[in-house]
Amino acid sequence: xxxxxxxxxxxxxxxxxxxxxxxxxxxxxxxxxxxxxxxxxxxxxxxxxxxxxxxxxxxxxxxxxxxxxxxxxxxxxxxxxxxxxxxxxxxxxxxxxxxxxxxxxxxxxxxxxxxxxxxxxxxxxxxxxxxxxxxxxxxxxxxxxxxxxxxxxxxxxxxxxxxxxxxxxxxxxxxxxxxxxxxxxxxxxxxxxxxxxxxxxxxxxxxxxxxxxxxxxxxxxxxxxxxxxxxxxxxxxxxxxxxxxxxxxxxxxxxxxxxxxxxxxxxxxxxxxxxxxxxxxxxxxxxxxxxxxxxxxxxxxxxxxxxxxxxxxxxxxxxxxxxxxxxxxxxxxxxxxxxxxxxxxxxxxxxxxxxxxxxx
Numbered sequence: 001x002x003x004x005x006x007x008x009x010x011x012x013x014x015x016x017x018x019x020x021x022x023x024x025x026x027x028x029x030x031x032x033x034x035x036x037x038x039x040x041x042x043x044x045x046x047x048x049x050x051x052x053x054x055x056x057x058x059x060x061x062x063x064x065x066x067x068x069x070x071x072x073x074x075x076x077x078x079x080x081x082x083x084x085x086x087x088x089x090x091x092x093x094x095x096x097x098x099x100x101x102x103x104x105x106x107x108x109x110x111x112x113x114x115x116x117x118x119x120x121x122x123x124x125x126x127x128x129x130x131x132x133x134x135x136x137x138x139x140x141x142x143x144x145x146x147x148x149x150x151x152x153x154x155x156x157x158x159x160x161x162x163x164x165x166x167x168x169x170x171x172x173x174x175x176x177x178x179x180x181x182x183x184x185x186x187x188x189x190x191x192x193x194x195x196x197x198x199x200x201x202x203x204x205x206x207x208x209x210x211x212x213x214x215x216x217x218x219x220x221x222x223x224x225x226x227x228x229x230x231x232x233x234x235x236x237x238x239x240x241x242x243x244x245x246x247x248x249x250x251x252x253x254x255x256x257x258x259x260x261x262x263x264x265x266x267x268x269x270x271x272x273x274x275x276x277x278x279x280x281x282x283x284x285x286x287x288x289x290x291x292x293x294x295x296x297x298x299x300x301x302x303x304x305x306x307x308x309x310x311x312x313x314x315x316x317x318x319x320x321x322x323x324x325x326x327x328x329x330x331x332x333x334x335x336x337x338x339x340x341x342x343x344x345x346x347x348x349x350x351x352x353x354x355x356x357x358x359x360x
Contacts (some may be wrong), residue, residue: 022113027146041143044126044129045140045143047139047140049106049142050140050143063165065165067102067163068161069097070160071096071161074154081210085156086124086125086158094162097163098219099216101170101172103164103165104136109158111146112147112157113145114153115150129158135215169228177262179328180303181300181303183327184298184309184313186313187322188273190277190292191277191293192211192213192359193291193359194277196356219297219313219316219318223309239300243295246360249271250348250351253298256298261333261334262330264327265329266348268340270324
């Protein structure tokens with residue numbers, strides 16, 4: 001268990017132990033805000049960059065092309081089976097950088113706190129977020145805190161931005177898919193979305209369904225090394241990477257097919273699904289290929305490198321259930337089709353709306 005946060009000496013104007021929740025003064029720029037940063041955020045994310053404590057942080061970037069991304073996290077509830085909003089905020093931004101082949105280096109963290117948020121809950125979330133950053137090998141280099149009135153924030157929202165460096169020779173992007181490529185997924189799909197839904201709706205299953213939130217930068221590095229290390233080597237044989245978050249597998253494949261102007265076909269039986277997730281989808285009338293994930297990726301790879309990349313994925317903790325599920329074709333550009341479990345073909349379109357809002 002993390003060490004309990006020491007609230008002694010915090011004032012509002014009396015000692016803050018009498019006010020165990022966030023109050024408007026924590027975002028007012030005065031003593032209370034200074035104490036919150038000094039006693040919670042700074043120790044949790046401690047590193048020399050954050051210690052600069054200026055309006056901006058000066059960074060050293062290695063040679064290479066920089067990748068930059070930003071994302072906001074509003075998931076409800078704040079804690080869910082397998083993770084929480086803090087861990088998710090780090091992993092989501094790390095993964096966005098990794099999907100361009102970048103090595104994630106630095107994150108920013110912006111907190112929008114709702115008046116009344118329990119200080120213990122904030123402490124748990126910040127501790128979890130810091131642990132996730134260490135696990136992903138990134139530093140939180142700068143941050144910001146705001147407080148909104150009770151009823152205006154649903155507890156906590158987090159914005160994270162990230163900077164990474166793309167090594168020379170890496171060209172991964174949504175426009176790179178080519179006919180003849182194959183489609184890989186890194187593991188079982190739908191875990192995160194069904195975990196969130198089970199908590200919100202009070203659903204009970206024989207086996208607990210847990211979120212798959214995870215940092216994928218190490219897995220991507222192993223895939224890049226495997227693709228480049230093949231003999232004979234195939235330069236840039238790892239063409240597209242996307243983490244299958246909102247909209248799930250269907251949204252990712254449709255986006256890649258549209259941007260690359262190719263067709264994509266996959267086999268439903270080849271897609272790895274946990275039996276409990278599949279059963280939950282059947283019970284709720286949901287298509288598992290539209291359900292969100294937070295620790296799974298979709299890769300489009302040159303067919304000649306697919307075996308080496310798939311082997312490397314299966315050796316990694318976050319790719320042990322990886323599978324080859326489909327291929328890229330010249331026919332029906334911009335369209336995704338699936339071979340069903342009974343042998344027919346169906347069009348897998350973009351989701352018409354969000355099946356489950358606020359999953360990240």
